[in-house]
Amino acid sequence: MSLNDRWHTFRRVPSFYLPHEWRNWVLDRGSLTQRLIHASHGNFSVRVIRQQWLKPNYDEARLLNCPASSKALIREVELLCHGNVWVIARSIIPYNTLSGKERQLKSLGNRSLGSFLFKSKAMVRGPLQITQTSPAALSMQTDGAINEPLWGRRSIFYLHGKPLLVSELFLPSILKDRPQI
Numbered sequence: 001m002s003l004n005d006r007w008h009t010f011r012r013v014p015s016f017y018l019p020h021e022w023r024n025w026v027l028d029r030g031s032l033t034q035r036l037i038h039a040s041h042g043n044f045s046v047r048v049i050r051q052q053w054l055k056p057n058y059d060e061a062r063l064l065n066c067p068a069s070s071k072a073l074i075r076e077v078e079l080l081c082h083g084n085v086w087v088i089a090r091s092i093i094p095y096n097t098l099s100g101k102e103r104q105l106k107s108l109g110n111r112s113l114g115s116f117l118f119k120s121k122a123m124v125r126g127p128l129q130i131t132q133t134s135p136a137a138l139s140m141q142t143d144g145a146i147n148e149p150l151w152g153r154r155s156i157f158y159l160h161g162k163p164l165l166v167s168e169l170f171l172p173s174i175l176k177d178r179p180q181i
């Protein structure tokens with residue numbers, strides 16, 4: 001099942017629902033890429049699952065104020081540390097956002113989106129929305145390896161005032177693969 005379906009139901013929860021051990025990760029408004037690089041002592045990579053022109057789901061189109069029928073550049077990735085997936089992410093980039101300097105977003109490849117966003121002097125990040133979901137809800141093939149709630153977030157980044165939506169899901173390997181920082 002693609003992330004497209006996994007993110008279909010982003011059920012918001014208040015940030016105070018977050019357990020202590022996840023608060024620093026999920027509420028950090030800085031670059032997640034930089035945080036992962038630091039936490040893994042540089043053993044970090046981006047695996048692009050797909051990057052295609054597709055229709056966002058209804059909720060995403062609504063947040064981006066895009067017509068429900070319009071397509072956007074949808075990028076789904078896994079962020080790996082020490083070869084393990086620590087984060088899965090889905091970004092929705094409307095056509096009109098891919099103008100000017102932001103045209104480069106079409107050809108990121110396995111460079112992190114964050115490496116572009118947090119370099120831009122014209123970037124403003126909107127508020128974080130928090131969600132809690134389950135492997136079952138995401139139809140994740142975990143063969144029982146993950147049987148605990150998963151925490152995620154999404155926020156809109158504005159580049160020269162043009163929006164893109166980034167959703168991220170934090171996997172338990174973040175805490176299991178390393179001690180708390």
Ligand SMILES: C=C(O[C@@H]1C=C(C(=O)O)C=C[C@H]1O)C(=O)O
Pocket residue numbers: 030031032033034046075076077079087089090091111112113114115117166168
């Ligand atoms: C927004 C960031 O970029 C990260 C990298 C992404 C990508 O390469 O597609 C997507 C979401 C983020 O987890 C960040 O590093 O904070």
